[in-house]
Amino acid sequence: MMELGMVGLGRMGANMAQRLARQGHSVIGQDPDPQARRRIEDEGLRSVADLPALVQALAAPRVLWLMVPAGAAVDETLDALLPLLGPGDTIIDGGNSNYRDTTRRARRLEDAGLHFVDCGTSGGVWGLAEGYSMMVGGEAETVERLRPIFEALAPAPDQGWGHVGPVGAGHFTKMVHNGIEYGLMQAYAEGFAILHHKKDFALDLPQVAESWRTGSVVRSWLLDLTARALADDPSMAGLQPWVDDSGEGRWTVAEAIDLDVPAPVITQALIARLQSRDGEAFADRLLAAMRHQFGGHPVKTA
Structure with a gap:
């Protein structure tokens, strides 16, 4: 079983944290909003108010899953995290980021010795009970190391998720998924x-x-x-x-x-x-x- 930090405890982030915990993984949530933290605390999970506390609570090499709004919020979160993390730590962006932003961020994290994985995530409010569909981009070795997380979040270990390509491919695939959804x-x-x-x-x-x-x-x-x-x-x-x-x-x-x-x-x-x-x-x-x-x-x- 794996330990990870969930950054962003909106409804979907909180549900994902709960599903991981129910599968036996150790999850610590972080959100500046006390009400958001209570979403997982009421389920018996631990939460912290800020990123330094979250990084300190996780054993190295750390895995952090970001569920923050796409755009500037992701860059701001990375700005805050980079001075706190060390070589070998991994960040997963599970939000709806533009894949071009994702490839740019990956280069920045690689220069800092960090691993970066993009995970296009579908399932919405039903994911807690039904499982999530996940389109994962990143280095093969890194994705394989994180396999237990994806298997726990998916509807079944061998269903509903896949390593679709290099960094950026996950968010690109999710973008097209959402376009199809529009139609x-x-x-x-x-x-x-x-x-x-x-x-x-x-x-x-x-x-x-x-x-x-x-x-x-x-x-x-x-x-x-x-x-x-x-x-x-x-x-x-x-x-x-x-x-x-x-x-x-x-x-x-x-x-x-x-x-x-x-x-x-x-x-x-x-x-x-x-x-x-x-x-x-x-x-x-x-x-x-x-x-x-x-x-x-x-x-x-x-």
Whole structure:
């Protein structure tokens, strides 16, 4: 069994720490937020408030798993950790970092004698019970040494995770994974919208979703979650029509353009999310005005 520090105890980080501990690994969590630390303390795990205390509590060679927001927070965490760590220590970035940032950070850590592994992690709030899908990038020897951690977090030791390539490959693969997710979600949403608007059939959408969950070629875990959402609120009346994005869909589209790979479904799914946030709907208003100008078509005034 292995010992590691979990840096960042948001919901996913806390759940991962708990799953590792349940598999017999020794986990010490770190987060400056007392409420976040209580998430694992209530489960019998140890936590500390700052990074120096975490590094001091771990035996060398240390393994630290970062679950902090992508971007500047990762660099700030590395800035704080580097003076505290020694040669042979390993840092795993389990967040949704841009793979280009990951390769840059890997070079910096290599110069300091540290090992760096990027782990694209999928599973969300269900990972504690179901296990996580992990796409791991890094040196083969380092990943093999960390195998017990990945096997404990995965749905089964030989399922749901893999060493996909060198440093950066894990986050690149997770980026594309999330781009695919955008397209799948958009297809389900559009299909159920068509069913919803066929008023003369008065379709029972929760029933349709349930019937598709078994035997259908479109069955999936995402459909399972869609069925749960429809069962809770068939009309979706309790939600605002606003769809956020974490950035990985944008990166996927940009990468597709750089590689000359057509990705119309993922691109359109991203655009649909952006359109959902346009409260002014200026473009749609202008389209209506243009139709009125050239064809005298009626418009609806505010």
